[in-house]
Amino acid sequence: MSGTLHDIGQLRSISAVTVLVLLVVWESSAPFAVYFVGNSGERLRHGLKNLVLGSLNALLTGIVFVALWWATAEWAQTQNFGLLNWLSFPSWAHVVGAFLLFDAWMYFWHRLNHRVPFLWRFHRTHHSDPRMDVTTANRFHLGEIFLSSILRVPVIALLGLELWELALYETAMFTVVQLHHANIALPGWLDRGLRVLIVTTFMHKVHHSRWQPETDSNYSSLFSFWDRLFGTFQLRADPRTLEFGLEEFDRPEHHTLIGLFTTPLKQIRRTIPQRPRQDDQSMR
Numbered sequence: 001m002s003g004t005l006h007d008i009g010q011l012r013s014i015s016a017v018t019v020l021v022l023l024v025v026w027e028s029s030a031p032f033a034v035y036f037v038g039n040s041g042e043r044l045r046h047g048l049k050n051l052v053l054g055s056l057n058a059l060l061t062g063i064v065f066v067a068l069w070w071a072t073a074e075w076a077q078t079q080n081f082g083l084l085n086w087l088s089f090p091s092w093a094h095v096v097g098a099f100l101l102f103d104a105w106m107y108f109w110h111r112l113n114h115r116v117p118f119l120w121r122f123h124r125t126h127h128s129d130p131r132m133d134v135t136t137a138n139r140f141h142l143g144e145i146f147l148s149s150i151l152r153v154p155v156i157a158l159l160g161l162e163l164w165e166l167a168l169y170e171t172a173m174f175t176v177v178q179l180h181h182a183n184i185a186l187p188g189w190l191d192r193g194l195r196v197l198i199v200t201t202f203m204h205k206v207h208h209s210r211w212q213p214e215t216d217s218n219y220s221s222l223f224s225f226w227d228r229l230f231g232t233f234q235l236r237a238d239p240r241t242l243e244f245g246l247e248e249f250d251r252p253e254h255h256t257l258i259g260l261f262t263t264p265l266k267q268i269r270r271t272i273p274q275r276p277r278q279d280d281q282s283m284r
């Protein structure tokens, strides 16, 4: 068991670091937004703070939750428990079902994080980044990761997931999450083509808009069709008119490491910035 857990951890780490390096190079040569003109130190500090959060989250899941998910998945398999086991699917359909059902859970969990004020306190750590780039994919509060990791236990059991399916899903999902947070722009035809199936950089940029009706849209993580299916899909006619972050978390003290860790404790109401100019508005 420990060998398998080790392999799973390695697969995810190697993939995450490789994709991170490739996207940092892409962002350096052709950035979508110019955030750090002549200030590479500021870019480094911004990225490191986000990566510190991501490393702590990886440590928490690695030390506590992977073993718990493993035990749950093992129990579901030996007891023949969970939807995918009850349906007696062939192994390929079991994998496809695992990807689709777990990604659907991720969609609803993300939606809940925007809807429930207690969950938003944690999730706003991710949204407060005004300079969204590939490192923002790591910028999640430890509390949010703790809650989502705990909830995964019954989800794994109820769906009858196998741990290697979850590991494969996590690797694919985090690759797409890094790609759609990156400060890059894909050619229009490519973004349009890819977003039929997966969440693209153009689609997810709208989710990080300061304008709440846009923040509360495009919740999908890996597959993009959940937003179309549940009526939350939205695009901006010109993505270059988007502004990222949260107006109530603009002050520099919110973006220090202490500021990021204490974001959930702050009694700050969500402010809704002005509607974008008429010609900049969203389209569906």
Ligand SMILES: [Zn+2]
Pocket: 110, 114, 123, 127, 207
């Ligand atoms: Zn969100």
